[in-house]
Amino acid sequence: MSEHGPEGEFDEAAYRAQQRRNANVTALILIAFVVLFFLITIAKLGLAT
Amino acid sequence: MAQSQASLAPALPADWRDLFALTKPRVMSLVVFTGLCGMLAAPGPVHPVLGFSAILAIALGAGASGALNQWYEADIDALMKRTAGRPLPAGRLDRQTALHFGVGLAVFSLLLMYMAANWLATAILAVSILFYVFVYTIWLKPRTPQNIVIGGAAGAFPPLIGWAAVTGDIGLLAVMMFLLTFLWTPPHFWALALFVQSDYAKAGIPMMPVVAGERSTRRQVLFYSLVMAAGAIAPWWPLGLTGAIYGVTAAVMSAIFCALAVPVARRTPLAGDGMKPERQLFAFSLLYLFILYAAVVIDRWMLG
Numbered sequence: 001m002s003e004h005g006p007e008g009e010f011d012e013a014a015y016r017a018q019q020r021r022n023a024n025v026t027a028l029i030l031i032a033f034v035v036l037f038f039l040i041t042i043a044k045l046g047l048a049t
Numbered sequence: 050m051a052q053s054q055a056s057l058a059p060a061l062p063a064d065w066r067d068l069f070a071l072t073k074p075r076v077m078s079l080v081v082f083t084g085l086c087g088m089l090a091a092p093g094p095v096h097p098v099l100g101f102s103a104i105l106a107i108a109l110g111a112g113a114s115g116a117l118n119q120w121y122e123a124d125i126d127a128l129m130k131r132t133a134g135r136p137l138p139a140g141r142l143d144r145q146t147a148l149h150f151g152v153g154l155a156v157f158s159l160l161l162m163y164m165a166a167n168w169l170a171t172a173i174l175a176v177s178i179l180f181y182v183f184v185y186t187i188w189l190k191p192r193t194p195q196n197i198v199i200g201g202a203a204g205a206f207p208p209l210i211g212w213a214a215v216t217g218d219i220g221l222l223a224v225m226m227f228l229l230t231f232l233w234t235p236p237h238f239w240a241l242a243l244f245v246q247s248d249y250a251k252a253g254i255p256m257m258p259v260v261a262g263e264r265s266t267r268r269q270v271l272f273y274s275l276v277m278a279a280g281a282i283a284p285w286w287p288l289g290l291t292g293a294i295y296g297v298t299a300a301v302m303s304a305i306f307c308a309l310a311v312p313v314a315r316r317t318p319l320a321g322d323g324m325k326p327e328r329q330l331f332a333f334s335l336l337y338l339f340i341l342y343a344a345v346v347i348d349r350w351m352l353g
Contacts, residue, residue, distance in 0.1 A: 014061065015061055015062075018061050018062050018064065019062055021064075021065070022062055022063070022064070022065055025065040026065075036098075036102060036105075037164070039098045040098060040099065040102055040164055040165055042098075043096045043098040043099050044099075046096075047096060047099075
């Protein structure tokens with residue numbers, strides 16, 4: 001958690017890297033849930049028939 | 050000037066690992082296991098995808114409870130050595146992010162449970178989250194040394210949820226599984242409280258050893274261990290809900306539990322003696338719950 005450099009200035013590179021990491025994790029989770037919701041729908045359709 | 054620029058600069062976004070830590074992953078593993086056992090012990094088939102989704106919903110619900118608990122207790126956590134390193138007291142995360150994360154996770158877990166299972170499982174999951182946050186965390190924990198006794202219900206709901214997700218109702222065996230965790234919670238937590246009581250005292254939490262004293266707590270550990278043992282054996286005898294596999298396992302494990310609780314109840318610890326009996330009881334209590342829940346499932350699958 002060192003968004004400020006040794007002289008206290010804002011470290012934009014660290015900020016962007018952190019944003020990118022979080023965005024990647026969020027994207028992976030969202031993809032996983034899209035797949036899961038698709039499978040739930042298919043499973044429910046299967047149960048209904 | 051440089052200092053004022055630094056204070057105006059945006060803070061780093063929350064790290065996903067800190068958000069994950071908010072969900073209390075170790076507690077979540079126990080909740081997932083007991084929920085899974087409730088599901089596997091229930092009569093009737095379950096579609097693997099729907100079963101997995103229901104368990105995931107239980108895990109997310111437990112994570113939401115943990116996050117909201119840490120949001121509310123951030124000030125208290127900062128005072129205790131055991132919890133001072135958590136993301137909020139350590140300053141790696143702000144409280145508003147934790148609140149939004151917890152509420153969002155709770156709502157999402159309920160939606161997922163409703164999609165995967167039924168309204169009853171969803172309702173019990175909602176009750177368990179609300180009970181943990183409002184009844185245990187906000188109401189009981191800062192007010193009474195009985196916080197663990199009543200609050201234990203919050204952690205006991207998962208087998209009921211797992212069962213309800215499969216059957217759409219609540220069976221007597223599911224209620225007995227709920228009762229097992231409910232009665233197990235006091236001796237488990239008081240064994241822990243005995244060796245971290247200075248932490249609780251510092252934070253002003255009225256845990257039993259802090260309020261009623263060590264002697265009384267030690268007696269109550271043994272008392273609740275005996276009540277828990279009776280509750281653990283009851284599904285086999287006299288209720289006849291399980292077979293001998295569970296019955297013998299419950300009897301043997303409960304006997305060991307009570308045997309470990311006896312020295313805890315009888316002894317007067319010396320300064321710096323390491324509290325070995327209390328630590329042994331705490332460690333065994335975790336194994337006890339895992340083995341008994343596994344025994345219910347094995348019993349149901351092998352003996353029907």
